[in-house]
Amino acid sequence: MKPLMLHGHERAITQIKYNREGDLLFSSSKDNKPNVWYSLNGERLGTFNGHQGAVWCIDVDWMTTKFMSGAGDNTFRIWDCETGTEIGMMKTNSSVRTCNFSFSGNMAAFTTDKAMGHNCEIFIMDVRNVDESFSHADPILRIPINGPRVSAMLWGALDETLITGHENGEIIQWDIKTGKKLHTTKEHEHLINDMQMSKDSTMFITASKDHTAKLFDSDNLMLLKTYKTERPVNSAAVSPILEHVVLGGGQDAMDVTTTSARVGKFDSRFFHLVFEEEFGRVKG
Amino acid sequence: MAKKKVEDKNSHNGEYIKNEGESSSNEEEPNFSDPEGYVDDISNEDLLGDLLRDKPKETDGVESVIVVDGVPQVGPDRIEKLKSVINKIFGKFGSIINDYYPLNENGHTKGYIFLEYASPLHAIEAVKITNNYKLDKQHTFLVNLFTDFSKYDKIPEKWEPPQPQPYKGQTDLHYYLLEPDAYDQFCVVKAPGQGQSVQIWQNTQPDPTLLEDRQTWTHTYVKWSPLGTYLSTFHKQGIALWGGPNFTQYKKFSHSLVQLIDFSPCEKYLVTYSPVVEINNPDQKRIIIWDIRTGQEKRSFNPDAPSAWPIFRWSHDDKFFAKMGTDILSIYETPSFGLLDKKSLKISGIRDFYWSPTDNVIAYWVAEDKDVPAKVTLLDIPNKAETRNKNLFNVADCKIHWQTSGDYLCVKVDRYSKVRKEKNETKYSGMYFNFEIFHMRERQIPVDSVECKEPIQAFAWEPVGTKFAFIHGESPNISVSFYNVKIGQAPTLLKKFEKRACNHLFWSPNGQYVVLAGLGSNGGGSLEFMDTNEFLVMNTTDHFMMSDVEWDPTGRYVVTGVSVWKTQVDTGYWIWSFQGKILKRVNLDRFVQLLWRPRPPTLLSEEQQKEIKIKLKKYYPQFESKDRMRQSKASKELIEKRAALMEKFNAYKQERIAEYNKQKPRRLELRNNIDTDELDADKDNVEEEIVEFFVKEEITVID
Numbered sequence: 001m002k003p004l005m006l007h008g009h010e011r012a013i014t015q016i017k018y019n020r021e022g023d024l025l026f027s028s029s030k031d032n033k034p035n036v037w038y039s040l041n042g043e044r045l046g047t048f049n050g051h052q053g054a055v056w057c058i059d060v061d062w063m064t065t066k067f068m069s070g071a072g073d074n075t076f077r078i079w080d081c082e083t084g085t086e087i088g089m090m091k092t093n094s095s096v097r098t099c100n101f102s103f104s105g106n107m108a109a110f111t112t113d114k115a116m117g118h119n120c121e122i123f124i125m126d127v128r129n130v131d132e133s134f135s136h137a138d139p140i141l142r143i144p145i146n147g148p149r150v151s152a153m154l155w156g157a158l159d160e161t162l163i164t165g166h167e168n169g170e171i172i173q174w175d176i177k178t179g180k181k182l183h184t185t186k187e188h189e190h191l192i193n194d195m196q197m198s199k200d201s202t203m204f205i206t207a208s209k210d211h212t213a214k215l216f217d218s219d220n221l222m223l224l225k226t227y228k229t230e231r232p233v234n235s236a237a238v239s240p241i242l243e244h245v246v247l248g249g250g251q252d253a254m255d256v257t258t259t260s261a262r263v264g265k266f267d268s269r270f271f272h273l274v275f276e277e278e279f280g281r282v283k284g
Numbered sequence: 285m286a287k288k289k290v291e292d293k294n295s296h297n298g299e300y301i302k303n304e305g306e307s308s309s310n311e312e313e314p315n316f317s318d319p320e321g322y323v324d325d326i327s328n329e330d331l332l333g334d335l336l337r338d339k340p341k342e343t344d345g346v347e348s349v350i351v352v353d354g355v356p357q358v359g360p361d362r363i364e365k366l367k368s369v370i371n372k373i374f375g376k377f378g379s380i381i382n383d384y385y386p387l388n389e390n391g392h393t394k395g396y397i398f399l400e401y402a403s404p405l406h407a408i409e410a411v412k413i414t415n416n417y418k419l420d421k422q423h424t425f426l427v428n429l430f431t432d433f434s435k436y437d438k439i440p441e442k443w444e445p446p447q448p449q450p451y452k453g454q455t456d457l458h459y460y461l462l463e464p465d466a467y468d469q470f471c472v473v474k475a476p477g478q479g480q481s482v483q484i485w486q487n488t489q490p491d492p493t494l495l496e497d498r499q500t501w502t503h504t505y506v507k508w509s510p511l512g513t514y515l516s517t518f519h520k521q522g523i524a525l526w527g528g529p530n531f532t533q534y535k536k537f538s539h540s541l542v543q544l545i546d547f548s549p550c551e552k553y554l555v556t557y558s559p560v561v562e563i564n565n566p567d568q569k570r571i572i573i574w575d576i577r578t579g580q581e582k583r584s585f586n587p588d589a590p591s592a593w594p595i596f597r598w599s600h601d602d603k604f605f606a607k608m609g610t611d612i613l614s615i616y617e618t619p620s621f622g623l624l625d626k627k628s629l630k631i632s633g634i635r636d637f638y639w640s641p642t643d644n645v646i647a648y649w650v651a652e653d654k655d656v657p658a659k660v661t662l663l664d665i666p667n668k669a670e671t672r673n674k675n676l677f678n679v680a681d682c683k684i685h686w687q688t689s690g691d692y693l694c695v696k697v698d699r700y701s702k703v704r705k706e707k708n709e710t711k712y713s714g715m716y717f718n719f720e721i722f723h724m725r726e727r728q729i730p731v732d733s734v735e736c737k738e739p740i741q742a743f744a745w746e747p748v749g750t751k752f753a754f755i756h757g758e759s760p761n762i763s764v765s766f767y768n769v770k771i772g773q774a775p776t777l778l779k780k781f782e783k784r785a786c787n788h789l790f791w792s793p794n795g796q797y798v799v800l801a802g803l804g805s806n807g808g809g810s811l812e813f814m815d816t817n818e819f820l821v822m823n824t825t826d827h828f829m830m831s832d833v834e835w836d837p838t839g840r841y842v843v844t845g846v847s848v849w850k851t852q853v854d855t856g857y858w859i860w861s862f863q864g865k866i867l868k869r870v871n872l873d874r875f876v877q878l879l880w881r882p883r884p885p886t887l888l889s890e891e892q893q894k895e896i897k898i899k900l901k902k903y904y905p906q907f908e909s910k911d912r913m914r915q916s917k918a919s920k921e922l923i924e925k926r927a928a929l930m931e932k933f934n935a936y937k938q939e940r941i942a943e944y945n946k947q948k949p950r951r952l953e954l955r956n957n958i959d960t961d962e963l964d965a966d967k968d969n970v971e972e973e974i975v976e977f978f979v980k981e982e983i984t985v986i987d
Contacts, residue, residue, distance in 0.1 A: 021963060062960060104954035158950050200961075202940040217940075224936070230854075230871050274933045275926050 004042040008035045014056050019064045026067065030054035034069050036081075048079050050086045057098045061105035066127065070096025070110050076123075078108070078130045088134030090125070093118040098153040101127070103201075107140065109162055111150040120149035122164065124176065143179050152195040154204055157218055165192030165206055173221055183221040187214055193233065193249075199240035207236035213247050215273070227271045227278075243273040347404035349430035350411055353396045356423050360391040373414065374399055378406025398430070457513050459529045460881065465910075468836045469495065469881040470843070471515065472857070473506055475874035482506055482517070484531065487841065487859075489911065490918050491868070496531050505877060509547045512837075512882040514576075516545060516554075523556055525576070535579045539572050546594040550602040552576060553618070557593065571595065573605075573621065583621040597637070599644045604665055606646065608637055613648065615665060624666055636682070640724070642690030645671070647722075649682045649695065658682065660695050660720065662729065672729040674720065678703075680712040687745040687752075692769055693722040694752060696743055715739065719754075721775055732774040734767065741787050748795035751778065751816060755789060755800075762786065764800060766816060779819045785810045792839035797862050799842055801833050802826075811844065813864030823864025829854060837883040841867070848874045 009029035016027045018039065028034040032051040037044050053073030060067050060081065067079045072095040078088040092112050099110035108127045114120040124141040125134075145166075152165035161182060162174045169188030172181050190210035197204045203224065207213045213236040215225040227236075227247060234249035248268045270280040352374075358366050363385065374380060382400035385393050401407045407429055415427045460469055465488070472483045482501040485492040502517035509516065514525040514534060522538040523545055539556040546555040554574045569584030573596070587595055587607075598605045604624065606615040614628035637648035644665040652658040658679035662672040676682070681698040701714030719734040741755040741762065752775075753766045763782045767775040785808065786800040796817055802810040809830035813822045831850040834843045845857040856871035857878050886893070896903075952959060 020960065062955060102954075103951070106954075158947060159954060200941070200944050202944055219943075224933075230873075274929050 006035075006037055006042050006044070008037070008044055008047075009033075011054070014054065015058055017058055017060060019060045020062045021064070024060070024064065026058050026060055028055035028058045028069060032071065032073070034058055034067075036067075036084075046084050048077075048084050048086075050077060050079075050089075051075065053095070056095060057110070059100050059108075061101040062103070063105060066101070066105070066130070068099055068101065068108055068110075068127075070099045076110050078127060078134065088127075088130035088132070090135050090137070092123075093121075098150060100153060100155055102155050102159040103157075104159055107159065109153060109155065111145075111153055111164070114145075114149040120145040122150065122153075122162065122174070124162070141176060141179050143174065152192050152206070154195050154197055154218075157201040163195065163204065163218065163221075165195050167191050169208060169210065171195075171206065171216065171221055185216070185221045185223070187216075187223050187226075188212070190232075194235040196235075196237045198238040203238065205236045205238050205245055207233040207247065207249065209233075213245070213271075215245070225273065225276055227276055229269060229278075238273070245271050245273050247271065346430045348401040348407045350399050350401070350407050351396060351428050351430055351433070352399065352414070353426040353428075354419070354424050355393060355395055355397050356419070357392050357395045360387075363393065366393065369419075370397065370399075373417070373419075374410055377410040377413065378402055456529065457527045457534075460512070461883070466838070468838060468841075468883070470836070470878055471506060471508070471881070472872070472878050473502070473876040474872055475848070475876065484515075487836065490915060492859075498531075504543075506879065507545060507547075508879055508881055509551050510549050510882060511551050511884040513551055515881075516547075518542060518545075523554070525554075535576065537572075537574050537579065544593045546596065546598075548598045548602045548605070549600050552602045553582065553598075555594065555596055557595070575619075582619075583616075597639055599639045599665065600641055601644070604639075604644060606637065606639070608634060608648075613637060613646075615646075617666070625668075629668070636684060638684045638686060640690045640693070641686050641688055643724075645724075647684050647686070647693055647695075649684065652677075652679050660684075662693075662722070672722065672731075674722075674731055676720070680715065683743075685743055685745060688747045691723075691725050691750075692745070693724060694743070694745065695720040695722070696740060717756075719743075719775075721769060723769075723771065726771060732769075734775050736765075738763075742789055744789055744791055746791050746795045746798075746816070747793050751795075753789055753791075753798065753816075755784075755786060760785075764789065766819070778816075784812065786812065788833070790833045790835060790842075792835050792862060793837055794839035797839065799833055799835075801830065801844075803830060803833070809844075811860075811864070813842075813860075813862070825864060825866070827858055832877070834878060834880055836880045843878050843880070845875065845878050848876055 006025075006027070009027065009031055011030035013027055013029045016025060018025055023039050024045070025037045025039050026034060027037070032053055032055060033047040033049055034051075034055050035044055035047050048067065048069065051069065051071040051073055052075075053071045055069050055071045058067065058069045064081050066087075067081045068077065069079070070076045074092050074094060074096070076090045076092055076096045076099065077086055079086050094115035095113045096110050097113050099108065101108050106126065106128050107124055109122065109124045111122050112118070112120060122141070122143040122145065123139045125137060125139050145164075148167035148170065150164045151167050154163045155161075156163055156173065160176055162176060164172050164174065166172070168186070169190055169192060170184060170186045171188075171192070173183040174180065175182050188206065188208040188210050190208050192206050192208045194207045195204055197218065202218060203215055204218050205213055205215050209232040211229050211232060213227045213229075213233045214223055215227075215238075216223055227245060229247060229249070231250045233247050236245060236247045238245050246268055250267070268282045269278050270282075271278050352370075355370070356366065367383070367385070370383075371380060378401045380399050381402055382398075384398040386396070386398075388394050399410075401410065411427045411429055414425050417425045417427075419425060463486070467487050467489075469484055469486050472485060474481055474483075480502070481497060481499045483494060483498075484496040486495055503520060504518045506518070507516045508514070509525075514527045515531065517524050517526065521540055522536060522542055524536050525534045526532065527534045537554060537556060539558055541560050542556045542558045544557045546557075547553070548555075552575065554576050555571060556574065557571050559570060569586050571585040571587060572581055573583045573585075574580065575582050585607075596605045596607050602618060604615055604617050606613060608614075609628075611630060611632045611634060612628045613631050613634055615624040616622065617624045631648065631650060633650040633653055634648055635651050637646050639646055646663045646665060647660065648663065649660045650658060658676045660674045660676065660682065661670055663669070664671050676697055676699075678699045678701065679697055680700045683696040685694040685696065687693070697718040697720060698712075699716050699718060700712035701716070702712070704711045704713070717736045717738070717740050719736070721732045721734065723730050723732070736754075736756050738756040739758060741757075743752070743754040745752045750769050751766055752769070753764060755762060755764050757763050760783070762784055763780055764784055764786065765780045766778045768778050769775045784800060786802045788801045788803050790799045790801060792798065796815065798814050798816055800810075800812040800814060802808050809827045810824075811826055811830070811833075812824050814820065815822055827844040827846070829846050829851050830844045831847045832843075832845040834845070835841070836843070840862055842860045842862060843857050844860065846855050848855045854871070855873065855875040856869070857875060858866060858870070859868040860866055888896070948961070951961070
């Protein structure tokens with residue numbers, strides 16, 4: 001298995017996402033230009049220029065027409081995928097940490113950090129028709145979070161719920177229509193780095209700094225499985241074809257190249273979904 | 285009279301205070317007494333033990349009086365002289381506040397006197413020391429406490445035999461030796477401080493089983509007794525010994541703030557050492573020797589100079605133990621715990637000594653002093669006869685290594701060719717090294733010499749056998765040399781390995797196999813497993829940041845560990861077979877140490893052992909089939925466990941899939957009736973591409 005190296009960013013990479021059909025790969029980094037690449041050969045299509053700070057989160061809608069990104073320059077921008085031009089922008093009070101398109105692509109949810117007197121908040125926007133007026137648009141729903149800030153976020157199965165992972169390891173499921181908490185669970189003991197849905201959105205896997213990744217049911221937030229490692233887990237994903245999950249982590253991405261391979265142990269580990277046993281590793 | 289006044293004053297004070305209290309008790313005071321019917325579950329003894337001891341007890345003033353009999357009877361002219369002699373002798377224990385020399389009708393002293401000290405403690409001390417003191421040929425003091433007389437007077441007429449104490453049966457201390465598959469136990473200590481736990485495991489195949497796991501079983505670390513019978517744990521108040529199948533507490537030894545302990549080789553005695561002087565207990569000696577089976581304190585010492593632990597070294601049969609001081613060697617015998625022949629040996633310049641592991645022989649070396657060369661001497665105990673002496677010239681340092689079977693003694697000598705005296709230190713240069721091998725079993729103990737020009741990193745005898753090995757050289761040119769010794773011959777070089785990255789070597793307890801290890805950060809954790817019968821390297825691997833290597837007592841397994849005392853990350857231990865095959869990797873957060881439980885020496889005689897070795901082929905298939913069955917059982921269990929998990933998950937999955945399918949119309953709605961559940965579900969979105977690729981080339985010759 002030969003890896004394809006994609007060199008396009010000047011600073012640490014913060015998030016990567018495939019589009020629904022899998023032919024394009026979008027990546028964001030602490031330099032302010034998200035990139036998009038062809039998955040087949042690693043050729044780069046182009047960049048989305050406009051942000052002025054580290055881009056923390058990206059997402060692409062299911063038709064691969066719209067692309068959105070949130071950054072540390074306190075803006076949330078929506079772009080046209082094909083041309084790379086910015087079609088809408090919204091200013092926020094603090095950095096945008098997570099963002100996701102809904103299943104239908106009609107709504108977008110994003111969360112902001114807790115900073116300088118402003119609380120962490122969840123925003124849900126209507127993105128059916130995005131133009132310059134987007135910056136003044138009213139959110140469909142705006143939920144302030146008084147407790148630990150949101151560090152990861154997912155849409156529920158039918159765009160009826162939102163699932164957020166927090167700094168202290170808590171996971172909360174919200175009802176979009178009312179803005180109230182439906183379920184809460186605290187299985188992790190530390191910051192949740194990433195959450196990803198399985199292909200059929202019935203389960204999702206969380207990756208946490210407490211050295212474990214956990215599999216939950218997306219309806220009632222019931223804990224199904226736990227995968228243990230000896231390093232903080234930065235991200236995890238469920239295989240769409242087989243009963244496997246993959247965990248990645250070790251250290252903060254920016255430290256990887258400056259420390260010995262042994263110390264960081266930055267490898268991707270493959271676990272069996274049901275047996276919770278590690279069966280393979282790929283060195284990073 | 286004086287007493288009464290004090291009492292008055294006290295009561296007066298009490299009244300005064302009470303008045304105060306009354307005046308201030310106008311406000312409601314919170315009630316500190318226990319609620320009604322509360323039963324105290326801790327006795328006063330436990331709560332305030334040491335304070336209660338200091339509770340003032342009623343005295344009638346005579347506890348400080350001693351009676352001295354056997355005093356010379358002198359006339360009035362010599363009474364003053366007698367008094368001054370008595371004062372000189374008895375004044376050592378405290379100030380004498382009162383004395384009474386009863387006189388008969390002639391004015392001569394009757395031969396017995398009364399002395400009163402300032403405190404009862406002084407009186408007790410005086411009795412202890414001066415009783416049976418020989419003043420001169422005709423007079424021996426017989427000293428007693430005054431209260432003793434009344435005590436012995438009041439002995440009751442009827443004597444009641446003491447009640448028999450209920451028998452506290454001992455658990456089987458050697459149960460672990462009867463383990464049918466001869467699996468060894470090892471203990472794992474993790475996390476000093478918070479979250480500390482000690483686990484006892486049994487090294488079963490294919491996976492070790494956990495026998496015991498106790499939180500905060502010890503304060504610092506643990507130690508097995510030399511024959512493996514007890515596990516000792518450290519606590520603030522002292523040491524506790526645990527044994528038996530459930531690791532029940534066997535005995536407790538209270539020695540506050542104990543830091544180091546040492547067992548005698550036959551497990552009869554325990555030496556505990558606490559280097560700090562405790563404020564509450566200033567009389568506590570720093571070294572105490574205990575009898576393990578009775579739990580009694582046998583003797584205690586206050587060492588004058590700090591030296592390497594163990595300060596006391598035991599002979600192999602527990603009969604003697606010795607301590608080295610500046611220019612003296614003190615040998616004590618058990619069970620009396622007194623000095624052998626009532627005095628220490630004066631050996632000026634003694635630097636180090638070691639007992640032979642099989643005989644009562646001490647080997648010690650004396651440093652060189654100006655023109656007198658250094659010397660190694662073998663001393664036979666208890667007759668203190670010097671069986672062998674060897675003079676060594678140009679010696680900077682010596683290290684004594686006994687072979688485990690006591691047949692040979694090796695002294696590693698650091699020799700210099702030039703010496704300089706700078707300020708107050710001697711500086712040696714041009715070092716070269718020698719090993720002096722003493723053949724203990726031959727007449728007159730001949731000595732052979734092996735030379736080595738490079739600095740020695742490590743030296744070790746083969747525990748069972750006649751080889752020894754040492755690591756020499758400076759990085760990166762480190763070599764390992766193996767020598768063989770035979771009766772009547774000089775040591776012969778068997779093999780020398782060059783350019784190895786190692787700084788320690790560990791022989792298997794049964795000999796033949798050796799592990800060359802590079803410990804610590806500069807060693808990189810390299811491991812080489814070697815068979816010394818053929819000098820074959822069986823395996824070369826490594827364990828990054830390895831800090832310890834431990835062989836199990838049978839020589840079948842090796843454990844390499846990374847302890848939290850050396851690094852913070854990646855602590856844990858790995859179990860290897862003696863051939864270097866990795867068996868298990870255990871990553872344990874904050875792992876401290878792993879210690880195998882020692883085994884006592886085998887009870888089989890030499891012939892029996894030889895017989896078993898010959899018949900090994902016969903026993904081999906039995907064990908093989910047992911092992912294979914165990915492996916398959918383990919995999920069968922695993923398969924069953926996995927099947928159960930799979931079933932449970934699939935049941936859950938089916939439910940969810942049913943729900944998912946029910947939600948399909950909703951999904952179509954959300955995405956404008958385009959079916960996106962599978963990539964190829966949407967017929968419109970599919971692009972057909974025709975690609976031609978090369979399959980086969982065939983050449984047909986047309987004629």
